Amino acid sequence: MNRWMTTDDMELVRQYAASQSESAFATLVSRHAGLVYSAALRQVGDPQLAKEITQAVFIILARKAGALDDKTILSGWLYRAACYTARSARKQEQRRQHREQEAYMESTLHAAETGAAWKQMSPLLEEAMLGLGQTDRDALVLRYFEGRSLNEVGLALGASEEAAKKRVNRALEKLRKIFTKRGISSTTAILAGAISAHSVQAAPVGLAKAVTAIAVAKGVAASGSTLTLIKGALKIMAWTKMKTAIVVGAGVLLAAGTTTLAIKEIKQHKTYMVEFKKVLIVVQDDNNKPIEGATISPTGYRVKGIHGADAYGWNKNLFGPPEKAVTDNEGKAYVKYPVEGIPGEKEFTGKIIFGVSHPQFSSVFIQSYSVDSPEPPIHLTRGLHLEVSGFYGNNHQPVTDLIPHLTEDTASQDWEKKDNGAFAFTKLAPGGHLLQLMGRLPTGEMVYSEYFAFTAENGEAYNFPLEMKPGIRLEGKIDDAVPRPVKNGRVMISVRPKEYPALNVIEDYYALDEKYGGRYFWHSYRPINEDGSFVFESVPPGEVDAVVLGDGFASKTIGQLQNRVQGVLTKGPVMAIPQSFPLSSPDTKIVVTTEQTATLELTATAGSNKPIEGVWVGMYPSVFRMWGEFGWGKNPSEDPYHQIPHLPNLVFSGKTDINGKFVLNNIPAETHGLEMDHPQFQVPIQQPNGWRDRHIRTSFSPGATNHFEITLEPKGGDYIGIKIPAVEKVK
Numbered sequence: 001m002n003r004w005m006t007t008d009d010m011e012l013v014r015q016y017a018a019s020q021s022e023s024a025f026a027t028l029v030s031r032h033a034g035l036v037y038s039a040a041l042r043q044v045g046d047p048q049l050a051k052e053i054t055q056a057v058f059i060i061l062a063r064k065a066g067a068l069d070d071k072t073i074l075s076g077w078l079y080r081a082a083c084y085t086a087r088s089a090r091k092q093e094q095r096r097q098h099r100e101q102e103a104y105m106e107s108t109l110h111a112a113e114t115g116a117a118w119k120q121m122s123p124l125l126e127e128a129m130l131g132l133g134q135t136d137r138d139a140l141v142l143r144y145f146e147g148r149s150l151n152e153v154g155l156a157l158g159a160s161e162e163a164a165k166k167r168v169n170r171a172l173e174k175l176r177k178i179f180t181k182r183g184i185s186s187t188t189a190i191l192a193g194a195i196s197a198h199s200v201q202a203a204p205v206g207l208a209k210a211v212t213a214i215a216v217a218k219g220v221a222a223s224g225s226t227l228t229l230i231k232g233a234l235k236i237m238a239w240t241k242m243k244t245a246i247v248v249g250a251g252v253l254l255a256a257g258t259t260t261l262a263i264k265e266i267k268q269h270k271t272y273m274v275e276f277k278k279v280l281i282v283v284q285d286d287n288n289k290p291i292e293g294a295t296i297s298p299t300g301y302r303v304k305g306i307h308g309a310d311a312y313g314w315n316k317n318l319f320g321p322p323e324k325a326v327t328d329n330e331g332k333a334y335v336k337y338p339v340e341g342i343p344g345e346k347e348f349t350g351k352i353i354f355g356v357s358h359p360q361f362s363s364v365f366i367q368s369y370s371v372d373s374p375e376p377p378i379h380l381t382r383g384l385h386l387e388v389s390g391f392y393g394n395n396h397q398p399v400t401d402l403i404p405h406l407t408e409d410t411a412s413q414d415w416e417k418k419d420n421g422a423f424a425f426t427k428l429a430p431g432g433h434l435l436q437l438m439g440r441l442p443t444g445e446m447v448y449s450e451y452f453a454f455t456a457e458n459g460e461a462y463n464f465p466l467e468m469k470p471g472i473r474l475e476g477k478i479d480d481a482v483p484r485p486v487k488n489g490r491v492m493i494s495v496r497p498k499e500y501p502a503l504n505v506i507e508d509y510y511a512l513d514e515k516y517g518g519r520y521f522w523h524s525y526r527p528i529n530e531d532g533s534f535v536f537e538s539v540p541p542g543e544v545d546a547v548v549l550g551d552g553f554a555s556k557t558i559g560q561l562q563n564r565v566q567g568v569l570t571k572g573p574v575m576a577i578p579q580s581f582p583l584s585s586p587d588t589k590i591v592v593t594t595e596q597t598a599t600l601e602l603t604a605t606a607g608s609n610k611p612i613e614g615v616w617v618g619m620y621p622s623v624f625r626m627w628g629e630f631g632w633g634k635n636p637s638e639d640p641y642h643q644i645p646h647l648p649n650l651v652f653s654g655k656t657d658i659n660g661k662f663v664l665n666n667i668p669a670e671t672h673g674l675e676m677d678h679p680q681f682q683v684p685i686q687q688p689n690g691w692r693d694r695h696i697r698t699s700f701s702p703g704a705t706n707h708f709e710i711t712l713e714p715k716g717g718d719y720i721g722i723k724i725p726a727v728e729k730v731k
Contacts (some may be wrong), residue, residue, distance in 0.1 A: 009074035033270050035145055036082045039192070043086035043126050047614075053089055057081045073156055075146055076138030083126045092215055124321075125195070128178040136171035143168050143322060143562030144195040146648040153271055185355070186295045187411040193635040226236075250609060274319060276344065277323045278334040280367070282377040283327045286515075290331025291380055294358045300323040302368060303341045304350040305692065305721060311353065311367075312341060331421045337371060341723075347721035356380065362429035383427035385461040389420070390437045390468045392447055399439040399447060399468050403640060407434040407497075410515035413429060422542040429454050432515045434497055436522070436540060437466050440641050447472050448540035451497030471589040476546070478532045482553045489528030490549030490647055491592070492631035494521050494585070495542040502543065502580040502625070506572055507564040509625070523627070524636035527645055538643070541585070544576035547623055547631040548592050549650070554630075554668040555579055556595040559623060575700070576623045578631065578672040595671055596703035598667040602674075606681060612661025616677040618653030621668045669702045681712035685720060692720050 009031075015024040018721040033054060040053035068077070093695045131138055135157065142148045142156055143164075154164035171186040179186060186194075283294040300313045307369065314322045318338070325333035341349040350369050357363040361380035369375055390399035400421030408429075416424045431455060437449040438523055449466035456462060476491065496502070498517060503509050513519055522542075526534045528550060547555045558579055561572030581590045603614040623631040632650045652671075674696040676683050700706060 008073060010068070010070055012170045013061075013069075013074065016062070025062065025427050026057075027165060028074070030062055030063070031181050032078050035075060037139070039079055039082040039126055040086045040089075040683055042087055043083070049089060049606050050086075052091075053082065053085045056085050056235045058433040058724035060085075062384060071158075073142065076134065076141045079141050079145065080130070080707050083515075083701050086126065087216060088582055120650075122181070124184070124316075128175055130173055132171060132324045136174060138166065139167045140171050140175065140195070143265055144192055149643040151643065159720055185295075185324070185357075187413060189635075190414050190559065193633075197426055210537075230471075233655065241324065274305050275321075275339040276336050277339055277358075277371070278336050279371045279415070281325070281327075281333050281335055281354075281367070281375075283331045283333070283358075284377045284379055285361070286379060288377070289378075290327070290329065291358060291361065292326040292327055292329045292331065294331070294333070294356055294361070294380065296327070296333050296335055296354050297324045298324075298335055298337065298352055298354045300353040301337060301341045301349045302351040302353065303347040303721070305347065307695070310614070314685070318343065318497075324327070326372070331377070342721065344442065344715070345720040347719075358495075360426075362427050381430055384456050384458070386425045386428045386456075387418075387463045387648050388425075388435065388437065388462075389422035389465045390439050390447075390449060392439075392441060392464055392468050392668045393694050399437075399441065401441075402437055402439040405436050405438065405520075405521055405522070405637075406517070407436075414659070415433075428462070429517070430458050430636055431517060434499060434516045435464065435466075437468060438496070438540065438637065446538040446641050448538075450541055451499065452729055453497075453499055469538060469541075470586070470655040472585050473542065473592070474536040474539050474583070475594060476590040478528060478548055478592050481594050482532060482550070484532060486528050486532050487530075487551040489532075489548060489553075490632075491528055491534050491546060492523070492525045492626070492628075492633065493536065493539070494522055494523040494545045494575065494578070494626050494631070495540050496545060496625070497542050500625075501544070503623070504559050504572075504577060505564055506624075507571065524638050524644065525647065527647060538638070539583065542583055542584055544581050544588075544590070545625055545631075546581065546590065547576065547626065548594065549597075549630055549666065549668065551666060552597055553594045554666070555598050556593045558593070559668055574672045576583065576621060576630065576668055576669055578623055578626055595669065597665070598669050598671070598700035600662075600664045600667060600674075600700075602656070602662045602664075603705050603706055604656050604662070604676070604678075604681075605709070605711050606714075609711075611656070611658070612681055613656055613658045613660065614678060615656040615660070615662070615681070616653065616675075616713070617656065617662050617664070618675050619667070619671050619673060621652060621671045667700055671700050673697050674708075675708070676712070678712065680715060682715050683710065684713050692722070697722040 009028065012021075012024040012028050015021045023607045036057050037050055037054045040057075041047060041050035044050055044053065057078060061078065068074075069362075078111065095106055126193060129140070132140070139153055142153045142525070143150070147581060148156070150164045150168065151161045151166065154161045156347060157164060157167065159167065169188070171192055175184060176188050176191055179191070261534065283296075284292045286289055298314060300311060312405060316322075317445050323336050325335045335352065336353065337349055338353050339349060341347055343460065349371055351368045351541050353365075354369065354377055355363060355365045355366055358380060359385060362383045364378065364380060366378065388404050390402050391397060394401050398421050402421060404423045404425070406417055406425075410425065410427070414425060414427055416426075418424060433453045433454055435449075438445050441447060447468040448471055449468050451468055456463065474493070476489075478489070482489075496519075498510075498513055499516065500521075504514075522540050524539070526536060528548065531664055549555070555576075555578070557577045559577050561567045561575055561577065563572045564570075579592055581588065600617075602617055604612045604617075606612055621630040629634055629650050629652060634647075634649065638644070651668070652664065654662055654664060676694070678695065683696060686693055686697070689695065696710070698706065698708065
């Protein structure tokens with residue numbers, strides 16, 4: 001049999017079925033517990049119940065091990081079993097109405113695109129995945145849940161790498177259409193990035209060991225509730241085998257049923273009565289004529305008042321999925337929004353955030369549209385035609401294996417490949433643009449064009465054949481301040497065009513965004529070898545921004561961010577700044593300067609110093625000019641042409657233990673704040689400079705440990721949206 005990990009998995013399954021090998025089963029549990037636990041947690045929201053579901057799934061595996069076919073993709077089988085078991089658990093919760101279910105507020109402090117997409121799709125991911133066929137689902141689980149290469153996916157499915165690529169792309173497109181029907185508009189690239197970055201988290205410490213002990217005994221020692229879960233899951237699995245179409249339809253109805261207006265937050269024993277209103281939006285063309293058929297897709301809202309952050313992603317747990325609206329023949333559409341954007345804090349919606357798209361017009365994204373006062377019509381510009389092609393060498397050899405890229409991050413499905421290998425884009429907006437091509441020659445060598453700057457004007461069409469050249473080999477290392485062997489090191493890079501110099505003045509950089517439409521540049525990563533070295537075999541021309549992170553070290557920020565206020569430069573916010581290096585062909589060598597990372601030791605208590613277990617603590621270290629947590633982007637630009645070693649996501653969060661303590665290592669020194677969340681407790685309102693929020697402002701220093709103690713208060717005593725006047729004490 002020609003299968004990579006599936007062969008290994010199924011060999012372990014056969015060992016267990018034949019000899020009840022506990023070590024074989026323990027290996028399977030340790031390998032796949034994170035996948036099962038993450039799928040369960042997304043559906044039920046309760047970590048303890050997710051652990052119980054994980055236990056039930058592996059008990060089912062132990063019972064059915066001897067009946068599994070050799071061709072089974074075990075990770076896909078376990079994922080499906082986790083979905084069904086969680087579905088059974090949800091039905092039990094609905095019948096009993098006394099089990100707790102988390103309903104938490106979604107912050108948009110993390111504004112990275114894949115993070116926002118994940119917040120939208122996460123609650124519906126498992127139902128959407130169950131809407132796919134088994135082979136499509138297996139392909140996505142292998143590729144994006146487990147981070148396997150296309151070659152490995154092909155081996156597991158018994159297909160070629162190219163066939164696996166097509167299978168994965170088709171499955172992603174099917175998944176995108178399922179989400180679209182549920183009101184979530186996205187691209188396959190964003191879907192892939194969000195699932196890769198967030199779908200699987202590490203299973204809780206000790207869970208794998210506990211699961212193995214109970215599962216190998218076929219669940220003899222399992223609790224009554226776990227056995228009930230198993231029974232319900234097995235019924236669903238059997239029913240699904242006979243009536244797949246019916247179950248998928250039921251899943252769609254279940255997902256659609258989340259639009260109820262009264263949301264009960266069971267764990268806090270209160271009911272939020274959610275009130276909706278609609279705001280009129282008018283869409284016109286440049287001649288002030290109405291545009292019929294424009295789709296308005298809400299993504300978030302801004303609340304009233306003065307806050308540390310006033311923009312939030314749409315909270316589907318409270319409001320259901322956002323409803324798209326389509327303009328009528330007068331260019332009018334009414335968009336529904338929640339009156340209270342943050343009911344738990346009594347914060348009222350002041351403005352909504354949405355995108356507007358139309359097949360014949362350039363898309364726009366509106367960051368601020370008032371729901372209280374009249375706004376002017378949204379104007380769309382008819383899309384211009386752009387055609388691009390690449391050639392290589394003195395004989396102008398056409399490059400037909402090509403990926404075009406505009407830095408405003410256009411959707412891949414909006415590009416149409418022509419028979420001659422060229423690509424056409426018909427939704428180009430007037431104004432400045434930066435274009436780059438990445439391609440692959442028949443020899444397998446990667447080639448790139450220089451970034452090409454141009455200004456599009458109304459009524460014009462554009463056709464650009466661009467010369468492509470071999471990429472630049474980037475060889476680097478971290479400085480000798482880091483002891484060898486280097487542990488858990490990684491380097492993240494972003495390649496800027498010459499039009500975007502390494503500026504540290506925020507307003508100047510944003511001015512370039514306005515000029516060119518955006519800055520989604522070529523980016524990638526590599527693990528750092530134990531000797532401190534790393535190699536990027538082929539990167540495009542330009543200037544590289546680099547950051548590194550590992551056990552005990554991070555790249556050092558060079559310089560200080562500045563703001564330009566009325567023409568005067570002032571000190572800007574605290575944020576990491578990448579180190580910049582010019583690239584020259586055919587190869588470039590760099591050395592990244594490092595400094596020690598910081599450590600957080602936090603203790604969370606309630607009144608009388610009582611420790612609080614299960615407080616989520618998180619932070620988001622940002623890097624100027626780069627996207628993601630400390631520059632981490634799991635989906636590198638070179639991925640279609642070059643397979644990169646899989647690395648786990650960066651971890652800057654966790655929960656307090658039974659003693660209310662939480663320790664986080666390897667924090668970049670420029671990190672400057674914490675977020676905390678708990679079902680029953682909250683951070684007291686912070687009011688720096690008149691702002692009102694629950695963001696904890698702190699600072700870190702290289703090599704230092706922050707000992708942080710905080711006393712939380714019960715929820716419901718005060719609200720960000722309501723200032724409660726102080727009561728004078730009676731003398």
